[in-house]
Amino acid sequence: NAGVTQTPKFQVLKTGQSMTLQCAQDMNHEYMSWYRQDPGMGLRLIHYSVGAGITDQGEVPNGYNVSRSTTEDFPLRLLSAAPSQTSVYFCASSYSAGFEETQYFGPGTRLLVL
Amino acid sequence: AQSVTQLGSHVSVSEGALVLLRCNYSSSVPPYLFWYVQYPNQGLQLLLKYTTGATLVKGINGFEAEFKKSETSFHLTKPSAHMSDAAEYFCAAGGSNYKLTFGKGTLLTVNP
Numbered sequence A: 001n002a003g004v005t006q007t008p009k010f011q012v013l014k015t016g017q018s019m020t021l022q023c024a025q026d027m028n029h030e031y032m033s034w035y036r037q038d039p040g041m042g043l044r045l046i047h048y049s050v051g052a053g054i055t056d057q058g059e060v061p062n063g064y065n066v067s068r069s070t071t072e073d074f075p076l077r078l079l080s081a082a083p084s085q086t087s088v089y090f091c092a093s094s095y096s097a098g099f100e101e102t103q104y105f106g107p108g109t110r111l112l113v114l
Numbered sequence B: 001a002q003s004v005t006q007l008g009s010h011v012s013v014s015e016g017a018l019v020l021l022r023c024n025y026s027s028s029v030p031p032y033l034f035w036y037v038q039y040p041n042q043g044l045q046l047l048l049k050y051t052t053g054a055t056l057v058k059g060i061n062g063f064e065a066e067f068k069k070s071e072t073s074f075h076l077t078k079p080s081a082h083m084s085d086a087a088e089y090f091c092a093a094g095g096s097n098y099k100l101t102f103g104k105g106t107l108l109t110v111n112p
Helices: none
Strands: A004-007 A010-013 A019-025 A031-038 A042-051 A054-057 A064-066 A076-078 A087-094 A109-113 B003-007 B010-014 B019-026 B032-038 B044-050 B056-058 B064-068 B073-078 B087-094 B100-102 B106-111
Touching (some): A019 A087, A042 B087, A042 B100, B003 B087, B010 B019, B019 B032, B019 B087, B044 B064, B044 B073
Parallel strands (some): A010 A109, B010 B106
Antiparallel strands (some): A004 A019, A031 A042, A031 A087, B003 B019, B032 B044, B032 B087, B064 B073, B087 B100
């Protein structure tokens, strides 16, 4: 198993540009989520999904869109990038939404918005 | 709302010394509790977790944590620090809505 994979590893955007951060897992996990990590802030939940076709907002959803058309993929879209979205983004997945299950994190995408 | 507080953004210990990283949570209902470790330029790796049952939880790499309901704490310990333990550690709490709330992290430095 490749586990949780994220692409790209690093991206530079200009303010107002759009892009999609890709996340995929090959473990047949139902639950997937996106976090952003900022210095001194820990990780904050952006969006999550409990299964294909089902998504919901986390703590900091503004400026981000998600969809879940397949079990494997959970892309995060920035429609109009802002400097405040400069961060490291982590995708995570687990077998189910229950906390008895371990969440596995991807290696992260480092995003710089100029 | 759930909140997680990690006391000390930076902890420095000598190799072989006790490691103690503090975590307190705020909740009217005992949550699920986790410790994650992040090595430089890597994702998070689960060290240990408390869901139900035994309050002393053993994890990987010799770490353990004790859930104390009366103190709303879940401190992480390791009897003897190793150079390879240098990393950032995150405490997290999960509630019934499947959302994890993370603390701000504690950077552990191990001095030779």
